[in-house]
Amino acid sequence: MMNERLKMARQLLKEDGVIFVSIDDNEQAYLKVLMDEIFGEENFVCNFVWQKKNEGSAEDAKYIKILSESILMYAKNIEHMNTNNYSKNIDDGSYKLRDEYFETRGMYKLKQLDFGSLTWSEGLDYPIEYNGITYYAGGSKDNWQKRRNGQHAIKDWRWRWSNEKVQWGIENNFVVFKGNKIYTKQYQLVDNDNKPVQRTSKFSNLLYSFHGSLGTALQKEIFNLKVFDHPKPIELIKYLINIHPNPNARVLDFFAGSGTTGHAVLDLNKEDSGNRTFTLVTNNENNIGIDVCYERLYRINNGKGSKGEVDFDWIKKNEPYNQNLDVFEINYCDTDVLANNNEIIKKDFKNMLNDFNLSNVNKINEQEILLNLTALKPIEGKDSNESN
Numbered sequence: 001m002m003n004e005r006l007k008m009a010r011q012l013l014k015e016d017g018v019i020f021v022s023i024d025d026n027e028q029a030y031l032k033v034l035m036d037e038i039f040g041e042e043n044f045v046c047n048f049v050w051q052k053k054n055e056g057s058a059e060d061a062k063y064i065k066i067l068s069e070s071i072l073m074y075a076k077n078i079e080h081m082n083t084n085n086y087s088k089n090i091d092d093g094s095y096k097l098r099d100e101y102f103e104t105r106g107m108y109k110l111k112q113l114d115f116g117s118l119t120w121s122e123g124l125d126y127p128i129e130y131n132g133i134t135y136y137a138g139g140s141k142d143n144w145q146k147r148r149n150g151q152h153a154i155k156d157w158r159w160r161w162s163n164e165k166v167q168w169g170i171e172n173n174f175v176v177f178k179g180n181k182i183y184t185k186q187y188q189l190v191d192n193d194n195k196p197v198q199r200t201s202k203f204s205n206l207l208y209s210f211h212g213s214l215g216t217a218l219q220k221e222i223f224n225l226k227v228f229d230h231p232k233p234i235e236l237i238k239y240l241i242n243i244h245p246n247p248n249a250r251v252l253d254f255f256a257g258s259g260t261t262g263h264a265v266l267d268l269n270k271e272d273s274g275n276r277t278f279t280l281v282t283n284n285e286n287n288i289g290i291d292v293c294y295e296r297l298y299r300i301n302n303g304k305g306s307k308g309e310v311d312f313d314w315i316k317k318n319e320p321y322n323q324n325l326d327v328f329e330i331n332y333c334d335t336d337v338l339a340n341n342n343e344i345i346k347k348d349f350k351n352m353l354n355d356f357n358l359s360n361v362n363k364i365n366e367q368e369i370l371l372n373l374t375a376l377k378p379i380e381g382k383d384s385n386e387s388n
Helices: 002-012 025-039 141-148 163-171 212-223 234-241 260-272 285-302 313-317 342-355 366-374
Strands: 018-023 044-051 068-075 085-087 108-112 114-119 128-130 133-135 155-159 175-178 181-187 200-202 250-253 277-280
Touching: 002 018, 002 025, 018 025, 018 044, 025 044, 025 068, 128 163, 141 155, 163 175, 212 234, 212 285, 212 313, 234 260, 250 260, 260 277, 260 285, 285 313
Parallel strands: 250 277
Antiparallel strands: 018 068, 044 068, 085 200, 108 181, 114 155, 128 133, 175 181
16 A cells, blocks of 8 residues: 555655654564655654653553554655755753843853864964963863874864964953863854844754644644544644745645544644645545534634634633645546546646656656555445446
8 A cells, every 4th residue: 555655756856845644563673665765765864763752651561661653754766855944942041141232142151172982183272372371172281182193083172263263262262271171162143253143043853842742732633522533733743844844845644534634734824824735635434524624624624613613721821823725526437537548637637746846757657556545445335336
């Protein structure tokens, strides 16, 4: 089942597109091999470790409490992939010091100027003279002389700044001498050149603040009861979507479940004024597509239920998104048409892809189209005893 869908998903991705697949420990290894085969090992980006449950969960585990799941990330073409940075919280409590430059530079924290884990460079391993004292990276003159004579490791003690930069830092009060160590000041509002800066960082593959219970709690706010098992929290999906820098991205979820992906796209657009769109696909098993996925999106878009319900907790503290929502149903047909009407199938399929404004539609191999379509398993007896 996954093989055909993942192959189709890869074809639908743009060259700079990415895919995320959530899986538990039981199947993670098999999925990784399958994804390597379809997307290429070179396009593997990372394995996110999602702490799905909090420490108080799974106390009845037989051996080990399993609190996490994996989310595999692959690129369509890693050479074309870019990732976002996120804005760091400069009020995180780590900036505790202030000086006479507080009004323009903000609070600051100290960062050691020398490190022993950086790639050694002769040009960055020099003595620093200040107030009659000579300082050496790592604190030892003997070890400094050995390094200068070639006795150094690939990663060894050296300064982070050049000699010229250090002199500039001393003159502009960016350098602090304390004991036998030298530190630089990292300010909240300016960089090491005293220029305004917005501090950012790369996203991490450790996801430990999006417990699954948050998804269940949100679902209860929207429906006033639990209607779906194990819904993912929207903050988790927003985190993943926001890794891609395109604020106008098209997001496809072909195992839509309770509609968390659609909710996450709407909420992320509201936060950053993006114009992302989403397509959710569900087989409507047990009427989940209509009663849960559609109903959820209808309520958060309109501020009321599809039958006019206005008494639910979510709307009491949130504004409706007021976005359009188009719903389509699948038409079933006899699978014999795949053999007898190849040209019609191919034409309709390509027209469908064009509707998504995909730039690589004409590059899709027509034989692959038929292989993917004919690989779909027939559904027994939709309206009769025929295979459909």
